[in-house]
Amino acid sequence: MTAMYAPNETLVAETISFDRCVDWLLSLYATTSDRDLKTMIVEVLGELRAIGPVDGEFEDLVLGTLASVESAFEIAAAAA
Numbered sequence: 001m002t003a004m005y006a007p008n009e010t011l012v013a014e015t016i017s018f019d020r021c022v023d024w025l026l027s028l029y030a031t032t033s034d035r036d037l038k039t040m041i042v043e044v045l046g047e048l049r050a051i052g053p054v055d056g057e058f059e060d061l062v063l064g065t066l067a068s069v070e071s072a073f074e075i076a077a078a079a080a
Helices: 018-031 035-049 055-080
Strands: none
Touching: 018 035, 018 055, 035 055
16 A cells, blocks of 8 residues: 555655555556446545545545455455
């Protein structure tokens, strides 16, 4: 999940890169034929669009959602 972060030149801490999150979700979408996983990704992308670029207020929520997507893919791979 560290790939979701981008250096923030104005702050000491790193921030979540909205573009990297979207790119990661789209790459996962392209790698699966599982309809449920695709639906989940479409829903998460819709939520990200509604939130917009992530700041500290929503960072934990977004990271938790992305971790859930990652877990769903791992579970699907283990079940295959």
